[in-house]
Amino acid sequence: MTRYYQKEIETASPEQIREWQNERLLKTLQHVWDNNKYYRKKMIDRGVLVGDVRSVDDLWKLPFLTKDDLREAYPYGLMSAPLSDCVRIQSTSGTTGKRVVAFYTQADVDLWEECCARAIVAAGGTKDDVVQVCYGYGLFTGGPGLNGGSHKVGCLTLPMSSGNTERQLQFMTDLEATILCCTPSYAAYLAESLYEKGMRDQIKLKAGIFGAEAWTEEMRHDIEEKLGIKAYDIYGLTELSGPGVSFECEEQSGMHINEDHFIVETIDPETGRVLPDGERGELVFTSITKQAFPLLRYRTKDIAVLSREKCSCGRTFVKMSKPMGRSDDMLIIKGVNVFPSQIETVLMNKGLTSNYQIVVDRLGTTDSIEVKVEMTPELFSDTINSIEVREREITDALKSMLGIYAKVSIVEPKSIVRSEGKAVRVIDKRKLYG
Amino acid sequence: MSVKQLSVFAENKSGSLCEVTSILSETKINIRAFSVADTDKYGVIRMIVDDPRKAAYALSEAGKIVNVTDVVGVQITDETGGLDILLKTLAANGINVEYLYAFVSTAANAADVVIRVSDNGATEKILTEAGYTLISDIDIGKK
Incomplete structure (x- = not known):
């Protein structure tokens, strides 16, 4: 039986959701217009006034925000509430350049944690569960977000943070953790370590909530099989609050976007034109319940597809596919677009x-x-011949997936550095030459 | 009758052979035959040792990728044309040799040859019928 953290919201009718969105968008827009000079100027430059937007249908009129705006406005430029009302900051991991900082009032923190609580319940979590959070704690949103969500559900929460694999495994087995929260690459690493230490049959895990980096269906199957769990995806960005912008349900076929807090659009990344649901494009989010740091039409650079098909779990929120890649991750090699996820x-x-x-x-x-x-x-x-044949099979499969030749090099086991946070999958030496 | 051969993956970089030999030395394994096949990218170390199971275990514990393969071992006379006659016999019977390595035997006037083929059974039958003595890994390098 499906369980929900907030049933009446998560299964609300599309009309009800639209009504919330209309009302909250106008309220947020007014709030931003009144309190945020940076965005007000962007609107005026584009010739849009606050009264020009009367409902979600007018959203397209508003200017986009990008990470460059956040960097330009760093640190306080995009705040819409006085600092004295804020209780928290979080910051991006800085994987793609200068860090950006997001601010939260207590109400912002509560709503964010509620979103994470929905994800934990959707993954089967109840107050009887033991949740091991090995996302980093601190500026990174992963640890604090899932930690807060786990508290809200009433689970016993193990605030492990990332790293120290020995200790992770010890607590996992001694305290009988049932739900694991970390990056998918770290989950794979933990699974590998469990086998190595012969501890695989000592774990009680039933589910995992894995996010903060790109992973594939194949990796999901691999982790599920190795750990004997169901592996759920979770999505979010620090700029929008953190993990929990969207989350997977038992169907594991896309992530439900918390539409009572965020309005989602997909756009053509080249032209900025809004695309119909079902077409692959860049995700753009508008936060409609935040006080301190509400972002309007924030471009995520994540490429995904939205689906409004009815979900068997009963949730009515729109589903987004796993991002097929971040336009930041996208490599252009010999003029061809290559996503690391394709190679994976x-x-x-x-x-x-x-x-x-x-x-x-x-x-x-x-x-x-x-x-x-x-x-x-x-x-x-x-x-050597057999190895070469298998090597060639990989090369051929890569060629047909990517459309270009990629050299395959086989290295010694364990010679590629394991990561305890976001994995460094790509080394682009071209950037070194400017 | 067959020879258990260990093969180990080694990247082309200094010290990778030594890593393997030190593991075996620490495990008190005696290497009786050792050969390396290499490409421009990596190498495959092939070995006959006195305790293949113990050696394979020690190497994989140390994180190496190890294979144990049954190969054919045969004794030939240590004289001009000895190997040539053996290979002619195999060729005449349509046996394709993937690789082989040979070394002087501890037995008088003999050499040991390790042969990798796709069908061990058929090869052994052909060699026995041609009058060759097959050997196992226990015979190789035996004092």
């Missing part, structure tokens, strides 16, 4: 470990891409 799919299909690294380089004017994978017992053979 090929490797997992070939039964290779999820530990890999992509090295992009430029020799003269020609780009090259090298995929480093670790040798596995399945790939290895005493005859």
Whole structure:
């Protein structure tokens, strides 16, 4: 039986959701207009006044916000509430450049934690569960978000933070954790370590909530099988609050966006034109319940598809697909768009470990891409010929997926550095030359 | 009758052979035959040792990728043309050799040859019928 954290909201009728959105959008827009000079100026520059937006249908009239705006307005420029009302800051992990800082009032923190609580309940969490949070705690939103959500559900919460794998495994088994929250690459690493230490049969995990980095269906199956759990995806951005902007239900076929807090649009990343649901485009979010740091039409750079098909879990919130890639992650190699997730799919299909690294380089004017994978017992053979045949199969599969040749290099097991936070999958040496 | 051969993956970089030999040395394994096949990217170390199971366990515990393969072991006379006659016999019977390595035997006037083929049974039958003595990994390097 499906359980909900806030049933009446999560299963509200589309009309009801639209009514909340209309009302909250206008309220937020007025709040931003009155309190935020930066966005007011952007609106005026675009010739839009606060009265020009009367409902969600007029959303397109508003200017976009991007990460560049956040950097430009750093640190206080995009706040819409006085600092004295704020109780918290969080910051992005800085993987794609200068950090950005987001501010929260107590009400903002509560709503954010509520969103995370919905995700935990959707993954089967109840007050009887023991939730092990090994996302980083601190400026990164992963730890604090799931920690707060877990408290709201009433679970016993293990605030492990990231790293110290020995201790993670010890608490996981000694305290019988049932739900694991971390990055998917760290979950894979924990699974590997459990097997190595012969502790696999000592765990009581039933579910995992994994986010903060791109992962594929193949990686999900791999983690589910190794840990004997159901693995759920969760999505969010610090700029919008953190994890919990959307989350997966038992159907595991996309993440329900918390539409009572966020309005989502997909746009053509080139032209900015709004696309109909079902078309692949860049996700744009408008937060409609935040006080301190409400962002209007924030461009995420995440490419995904929205689906309004009825979900068997009973939730009525729109579902977004797993982001197919971040336009930040997207590599342009020999003029071809390549997402690291495509490479991961090929490797997992070939039964290779999820530990890999992509090295992009430029020799003269020609780009090259090298995929480093670790040798596995399945790939290895005493005859060079057999290894080469398997290597060629990988090269061919990559070629047909990417459309360009990628060199495959097989390296010693465990020679690619394991990550305890966001994995460093791509090394783009071209950037070193400016 | 077969020879248990260990093969280990090694990246092309200094010290990778030594890593393997030190693990075996620490485990008190005696290497009886050792050969390396290499490409420009990596190598495959092939070995006959005195305790293949113990060696394979120690190497995989140390994080190495190890295979244990049954290969054919045969004794030939240590004289001009010895290997040539053996290979002619195999070729005449349509046996394709993937790789082989040979070394002087501890038995008088003999050499041991380790052969990798796709069908061990058929090869062993052909060799026995041609009058060759098959050997196992226990015979190789035996004092």
